[in-house]
Amino acid sequence: MFKKILASIGIGGAKVDTLLHTERLCPGENFKATIVVKGGETEQEISGLDLALVTRVKVERDDTEMVVNKTLAHWHVADRFSIGPGETREIPFQAQLPYETPISNNGARYNQSKVWLATGLNIDMALDASDKDPVDVIATSTQNKVLQAMDACGYSLMKADVEEGVIRGQNFQSSLGCYQELEYRPNKFALFGLKEVEISFVSTAGQTHVLFELDRNFGGDTYHSFSFANDVSQDEVTQLIKNLLG
DSSP, X not given: OHHHHHHHTTSSOOEEXXXXXXXXXXXXXXXXXXXXXXXXXXXXXXXXXXXXXEEEEEEEETTEEEEEEEEEEEEEEEOOEEEOTTOEEEEEEEEEOXXXXXXXXXXXXXXXXXXXXXXXXXXXXXXXXXXXXXXXXOOOHHHHHHHHHHHHTTEEEEEEEEEESOOEETTEEOOSSEEEEEEEEESSOOTTSEEEEEEEEEEOSSEEEEEEEEEETTTEEEEEEEEEETTOOHHHXXXXXXXXXX
């Protein structure tokens, strides 16, 4: 009886862990995972098992800036089941990352972009036995061509974060309620040149849309958007960005 009481408040209860089959993932990529549920010291009834892709988002409320968790995707994995004491149950799972998933592995000097999988057991009359597993999200091939072009043009990635809101460009807009912003600065100062370049991606199955915000030392901000087919060459991307940045 005492063990059952402890399990009901999360002590000696079931534990859950999600094991990704792939070490690194790109936005829009299909992935497989195994969800491992380990029973505690007493039998428990699990009312459901859910998985969520989560990131940290910068928001503004009443002139106050804060960072909150935001769910990018949610999957219901399993309905009600029982887990016995000491029992291990493995549940296979597969899904697709959203195309607009932030790039967490981006090389920024100050990287605030974090992405993880949160797994939760809905245990009747018990605390949630949850698990948080970081996801190493790397740029897609087309996104990487844009990043390499910025390097070739003499710019360094200083900061990366995720902000609340919607971005729009010519014939596209974001859809997750948040967007990643990659902040570049020139390696050399020019009095009348660019002070900062901010880049955001809105990717789809066939195209990668890019929004550029150019901040000049004496000229204010301007916005430019482009759409690249996902088979675009590195030379095409680099030349377009060179022309844009001047």
